[in-house]
Amino acid sequence: MLSIADIQAAASTLEGIATRTPLLEFAAVNDQLGGRVFFKPECLQRKGAFKFRGAYNALAAIPADKKAGGVVACSSGNHAQGVAEAARLLGMPAAIVMPSDAPKVKIEGTKQSGADIIFYDRYSEDREAIAKTICAERGATFIHPFNDPLIMAGQGTLGLEIAQDLTDLGLIPDKVLVPASGGGLAAGVSLATHHTFPKAQIFGCEPAGHDDLAESLKAGKPSLAPEQEPASKTEETSYCDALLAPMPGDNSFAVMKDHLTGAVTATNDDIIKAVGFALKELHLVVEPGGAIGLACLLNGAIKLDGGTAVIVLSGGNVDADFLKMVLES
């Protein structure tokens, strides 16, 4: 089970390597929404998303005799880039199994870090099987995107930073909104922020129609969303390419069920509004999945009620075409 000590250890591993992102507040946003809203902009992180934190923490822990075999990961983009960049920094080869329809900017970012990319069709091929074959051939270590305690601990370091920065300001948050898909980020952040702020309500935010976290919390175990089949065409129904894991992992869910107050959703229309709000009011480029916490505040799923909220903006890797659509809307 993930512990606060694991997250603190990850923070030491990442010191001077991951970007210590700031906690931002905007007076005009506070006035508009009626409360205090703090943003944790992981779009400013190395490779443009929080995923680098967990990836580096996991890769740094690979035993010396396994390093030469390198690593393999499956990802539509941000885990891909995080693992590829961590491997580059640690001098390990990396192979990434990516869906052929991943955002171009994420494919490009993965290539830039020097990883081998193996494309697959997400509607007809089994990425885990492809990854297993490569691991066997190369003697490589498989890096799970969310169900590995080292990954969760790495993502949790941004929760420690939030806790530190709010403590410095003398503030206690009422609500923390964190994107949730496989649950590595939500597990790490909910544990880390609850450790300092036991009364804070922490919400996992997921795309409408992909509400497997809400379903899992109801069932008390990792479960699929009611309308959802894994790896099916319905995945296309959300713009949040980073939030399409079919259900939480058993390890990440075990942490989340102890620390989350609940799960809320946002639609594609909400996401477009939130990405546009981030461009105009925050002057930040946030990707669709990264904006879901903001979307769940703006759409009223979460009420601010004059209180203090923290929103994790988990990444900024978005194609120009999507931004153009947002600017035109």
Next chain:
Amino acid sequence: MLSIADIQAAASTLEGIATRTPLLEFAAVNDQLGGRVFFKPECLQRKGAFKFRGAYNALAAIPADKKAGGVVACSSGNHAQGVAEAARLLGMPAAIVMPSDAPKVKIEGTKQSGADIIFYDRYSEDREAIAKTICAERGATFIHPFNDPLIMAGQGTLGLEIAQDLTDLGLIPDKVLVPASGGGLAAGVSLATHHTFPKAQIFGCEPAGHDDLAESLKAGKPSLAPEQEPASKTEETSYCDALLAPMPGDNSFAVMKDHLTGAVTATNDDIIKAVGFALKELHLVVEPGGAIGLACLLNGAIKLDGGTAVIVLSGGNVDADFLKMVLES
């Protein structure tokens, strides 16, 4: 003459009111450019630009018996918004004389702060005369956009923050790049950073064809750009709507000539590339004039040479149409 004590006093006045913007660094940008580049993102400032700092500092100093008369300013946008917002916070009326072709987002931001807006045609009308008439009618105080020591001191507070943050990191910058137009920002920032880092080279960055700062440094006194007539149609030649003052002020120039190493320029093509670079690599929305320091590094006017540079990104108020053009290029 502006002194470091004036800037320190402004920092006290602005504490808890202006946003203490972070100093950002991006590993991938350092790798790409070969050195260390720090960005001071004033696009995250109140009203989306550094101008709020100087405006609040100037308005807070208005004597009690003059407050009821309010303030008047001439501005194409960011000074307008800064003055309007400072007046709102201090409970004073504000009238802003704006060109009718100012960016929509800046007109909107000025209105949101509750100011009266008086539009004028910048090719046929004299904005200073309009402002003088309003001041006489209302008993209002005129707030100059750059030539007032209180304005320069307020803008200089961001230089103090840069100096503090770099000192905390144990770093001394080799080069500081700051946008220059009337020179309020460049005067304040160059004085403040030189105070802590006397060996740093500080460059004013201005649009090609509007190189009145270079000409002024050559002549030793405020001068027009060689090809430029004030308030003429040639102002349209630059996308940098925030950097179109025809020449530096006498007070701002007196400071700049003691602290600037030189002045460099960027073309409209360079500006488009820099705004695009900011969107993609920094995940920040920066307006054309705000990106000119970055443009002058990317276009080679300033060489990094493996050193440490600071780039002031002075604002982020840009219309959606301009961003779409950047995304399409």
